[in-house]
Amino acid sequence: MRHAAGFTLLEVLIALLVLALGLIGGTAMQLHAMRTRHESALLSAAVQIAAGMADRMRANAAQVPAVYLGVDYDAHANPVPVAPESTCRLGPCDPAGIARLDVHELGRQVRAALPAGRARICRDAQMYAGGRLRWTCTGGASDPVVVKIGWRGRRPDGTPERDGQGGRAPGVAVAVAGAWP
Template sequence: MRARGYTLPEILIAVVVLALGIVGGVALQMSALRARHQAVLLSQATHMAVALAERVRANPAQADLYLTLNYDAYAEPVPHAPACLCHGDACAAAQLALADMYEAKLLVRQSMPAGRVAVCRDAGVWSGGKLRWACEGGAASPLVVKVGWRGKNPDGTPLKDAAGEYAPGVALVVGAVP
C-alpha cells in the first residue's frame, strides 16, 4: 500500500500563494491608512478654512489686514504672537484680526504636516485643472481662504508642480468674502 500526501513542490507553491496573499493584504491596509490620513487632513483643512472665512466675514473692515496672511509652517515653524490675543479682553478690530491670524497659524502648525494657510484675492484658483497657492490678485477678485499641506508622491518625495514649486496637498477656497 502506497502512502498518500502532499509533495514538497505542492507545499512550496501553497506557501508562495499564501505569502502573496498576505503581502497584498498588508499593501491594501497601508493604502487604506494613507487614504484615511488624507481624509482626516482634508476634514481639518476644511474646518480651518471655514472658521477663518467666518472670522474675516465678522471683521470686514480689516479685510486688507487679513490679506497679509500667508503662513507656511515649513518656512516659519513658530508663528510670532501678537501683542494682544483678545481672549476675554476688549480689543480693537485690527488687534482682533491679528489674533485671528495667529490662531489660524497655530492650528495649521499643529494639525497639518508642513501646513500652509493664505488669504488672498484670487479669480483663478485653478490652473490647468489643479489647485494652486499662487494668487492672481486684483481688487475685483474675490477674497479666498486657502488651507493645505505639502503633498508627497507615493514614494515619499515632495510633490512639486510644473514650475518646480511645492504643490499643495489641497487648497480649499471657501466662498468669496466681500
C-alpha cells in the first residue's frame, strides 16, 4: 500500500487545475459577451440617431444644402455642441432655425449616447474603402446625401478600431433618400 502514497493528492491538484482552466475560459467568454453586448447597444443607438436625423432632413428638405450638408460634429474635439440662437420654443421658427436646432440635437444625442462620438452629413458616392466605412466624402453634386455616425470603438483584442486611412471608422452610414435642391 505504500506505493500509492500521494496519488490522491496528485488527482486533487489535477482536478483543481482543470477547474481553474474552466473558470478562466468561462470568465473570458463572459467578458467577450459583455463587450459584444455593449458594441451592439452602441450600434443600435447610432442607427436610431442616424435614422432620426434622416427623417428630420426629409421633413425639412429645403435646408439640406444650406444647413445640414457639411455638419461634422466630433464630441472628442468639441465636447459641447454649439447651441442655436433660438430653440424655437418661445415663438415661430423659420425652416433654417429648425434645421439648426436639428443639428444641435444631433450633436447632443451623439455626445450623450456614444463614447467620443462623431457625426457627419455629406454627399458621398463611395462610403466604403477596403470593405470598411470611411469618414471622407466625395462631395459630388449628384452623390447621395449620407449621415455617418461613429464612436471610438475597440476590437476584441483591445486595439482601437481603425478605417483604411488609419483613423476611426464610422459605425453607421445611412443614405438619405429624397430630392434635394
